[in-house]
Amino acid sequence: MDRRDALFGTGLLALSALATIERVSAQETAPAETSHMHHGGHYQALADSAGVCVSKGQACVSHCIHLLGSGNQDMAACATSVSQMLSLCTAVQQLANQNSPHVPALARIALDACSDCASECSKHADQHEPCKACMESCRACAKECRAAMGT
Structure with missing residues (x-):
């Protein structure tokens, strides 16, 4: 594994972690009436x-x-x-x-x-x-x- 591959992998890992944190945060702060938005929104x-x-x-x-x-x-x-x-x-x-x-x-x-x-x-x-x-x-x-x- 060279340095470029390591940096690329680290970047992907960071993006994945950020997406997970954002998704969890959105679920925690979403109002109750939007809990069914996964069925299709506006x-x-x-x-x-x-x-x-x-x-x-x-x-x-x-x-x-x-x-x-x-x-x-x-x-x-x-x-x-x-x-x-x-x-x-x-x-x-x-x-x-x-x-x-x-x-x-x-x-x-x-x-x-x-x-x-x-x-x-x-x-x-x-x-x-x-x-x-x-x-x-x-x-x-x-x-x-x-x-x-x-x-």
Whole structure:
């Protein structure tokens, strides 16, 4: 084991401990009426939709990278939009699962990223299945973002 592996392992251990402490703390300080939130919260549909978007987006960006590596530069804009969508939808999924009061504000930004991503993926959807699946999941997530924003 070299020093880099040891530092990486220590970092993972620290993150795991922090997550456990935060989860226990949240359970101890949660009001009684939220004790059933594990059954699905106010933003459950958004969390689920964002999760699908992340999964489909990861497959799409991997596909784009493969094509870029083969010299297909047409996929650069798609890879960029998917990458940006992934960052935001991951955050949306996490906050929606926590029923965070920040969800509506983040959903407004994620809506733009999902719309941009769906637009880019639509250019390749008839040729590449990962792009089509990503486009469809982004459209569904955009719909849930609008619902979370109350529009």
